[in-house]
Amino acid sequence: MRFKIASVDSLIIYFGDEISADVSSKVKQAYKSIQSLDIDGLIEIIPSYSSIFITYDIFTYDYNSLKEKLQNSIDFTKDTVEDEKIITIDVYYGVDVGFDLQYMSEKKSLSIEKIIKLHSQKYYDVYAIGFLPAFAYLASVDEKIAMSRLSTPRKIIPKGSVAIADTQTAVYPQDSPGGWNIIGRTVMELFDKNLKILSPLAIGYKVKFNAISKEQYIKQGGKI
Amino acid sequence: MSLEVLNTQIFTLVQDKGRFSYGAIGVTSSGVMDEYAYLILNKLLDNPKDTNVLEISFSNNSFKVDKNTMIAITGAYCEFSINDIALSTWQTYKVKVGDVLKIGKITNGTKVYLGVKDGFDIKKEFGSNSTTLKENLGGLDGDKLKKGDLLKYREFLDEGIANKRLQSRYLPKYDDKLTLRVILSYQDDFFKQEEQDKFFSNTYTITNEFNRMGCKLKGEAIKCDRDGIISEGIAFGAIQIPQDGQPIILLKERQTIGGYPKIGSVLSIDCFKLSQCKVNTKINFVEVSLEEGQEKIREFYGSLL
Numbered sequence: 001m002r003f004k005i006a007s008v009d010s011l012i013i014y015f016g017d018e019i020s021a022d023v024s025s026k027v028k029q030a031y032k033s034i035q036s037l038d039i040d041g042l043i044e045i046i047p048s049y050s051s052i053f054i055t056y057d058i059f060t061y062d063y064n065s066l067k068e069k070l071q072n073s074i075d076f077t078k079d080t081v082e083d084e085k086i087i088t089i090d091v092y093y094g095v096d097v098g099f100d101l102q103y104m105s106e107k108k109s110l111s112i113e114k115i116i117k118l119h120s121q122k123y124y125d126v127y128a129i130g131f132l133p134a135f136a137y138l139a140s141v142d143e144k145i146a147m148s149r150l151s152t153p154r155k156i157i158p159k160g161s162v163a164i165a166d167t168q169t170a171v172y173p174q175d176s177p178g179g180w181n182i183i184g185r186t187v188m189e190l191f192d193k194n195l196k197i198l199s200p201l202a203i204g205y206k207v208k209f210n211a212i213s214k215e216q217y218i219k220q221g222g223k224i
Numbered sequence: 225m226s227l228e229v230l231n232t233q234i235f236t237l238v239q240d241k242g243r244f245s246y247g248a249i250g251v252t253s254s255g256v257m258d259e260y261a262y263l264i265l266n267k268l269l270d271n272p273k274d275t276n277v278l279e280i281s282f283s284n285n286s287f288k289v290d291k292n293t294m295i296a297i298t299g300a301y302c303e304f305s306i307n308d309i310a311l312s313t314w315q316t317y318k319v320k321v322g323d324v325l326k327i328g329k330i331t332n333g334t335k336v337y338l339g340v341k342d343g344f345d346i347k348k349e350f351g352s353n354s355t356t357l358k359e360n361l362g363g364l365d366g367d368k369l370k371k372g373d374l375l376k377y378r379e380f381l382d383e384g385i386a387n388k389r390l391q392s393r394y395l396p397k398y399d400d401k402l403t404l405r406v407i408l409s410y411q412d413d414f415f416k417q418e419e420q421d422k423f424f425s426n427t428y429t430i431t432n433e434f435n436r437m438g439c440k441l442k443g444e445a446i447k448c449d450r451d452g453i454i455s456e457g458i459a460f461g462a463i464q465i466p467q468d469g470q471p472i473i474l475l476k477e478r479q480t481i482g483g484y485p486k487i488g489s490v491l492s493i494d495c496f497k498l499s500q501c502k503v504n505t506k507i508n509f510v511e512v513s514l515e516e517g518q519e520k521i522r523e524f525y526g527s528l529l
Contacts, residue, residue: 008407056521135250
């Protein structure tokens, strides 16, 4: 753990210098540990790929006192696997909603069926959430379907689009500009005011995509 | 019964202190841009410190009073009147049914705050009334105010706090130049000494890329040893240096995480002043220690709360 000042009332803890499953799992353990400690005076806690950012009440702590408290109390020994939540997202993978499926198939010399299989068979970790509310960066996709971002981003990517950029995959929670490769679409609401924590996803959860037919997608309320 | 919006411009927003503890799923803190004007307003009205207010960013707004109450107006200096009688701001006023409040031209500063005794009766969303348009959260149905909107509040008849005015020595000045105090932080090690010196010795100018998310400056480009970093949580006031070397100061509606290197962070209390600046304002940076910065923040809130 490396501590650094972030601002007058915030600090950041680094758990490594790379994007990897190992570093991400350290972040996850530390995040859960901090949450379970229920420390007074922490205003905002934002975990990401390799770090945890914390805003604190400076009437309760100064930098050194909070650093010391966290150093002494973050526990990496607890096993977090057992309470891991798995969220399944139904996806219709088809060229009519997966604008880049055909191109990917040609570029990677893989059939569309194979791309779908590779994408939907893995369990992904939520590495970070940001860019848009509930936009979760999921990793890692099979190297065979890793694709760099489009050279020209699209002005509008429809809400629910399932996408790949390099070795990460994500679902667009709302209409948005974006440069990721689009391979399918879901009807699942990822940013939902009716949910207690606003999203079905959170850091530390696992995500599995489930391929459904066009008919099922339409039946769920999906639009082409 | 309520305050009726007779006329308003884009970006008149209901705001309060902000929405906290949802950053982990990408929800921005939002909240008033200028906490100084906001806290003074609520202090004048003897309101709880996180009471909601209206943040008004453009000239020509009018409101009709449908229930007796006490109001206060602070922030940017503007042509303000009740029933066409010109009045000064940074003061409370007793208003009664039928009164028309007008906020005409904003003459100095950019954000006017208008509030009522005990705030508007609006259900909080995820702990706050702060409006964030891109998230469709807060305010009235997640939206900016528009003509015909009704802002409900409770009647208030006590006259004890009428015509309460901020002492003139505490009135802010919104200048065409501003010095921002910076704590070196985050990736400061990725900026060579000469680049840091450049940053602290040059004058920058506020560009028109300035909104509730952040403020882009132009001036001497700052070089960073790295093009990007692994995306990480962004503090209020953090100074990003993208590849073009032009600093961006991140404000209340910033993205929660981002991948540009950051040289340091502006003191929050100086970001409040920045929020009242116009395009083309000249900006200088001066370094302060964390200890000194925290002392200043404690003084600020200690005197206001």
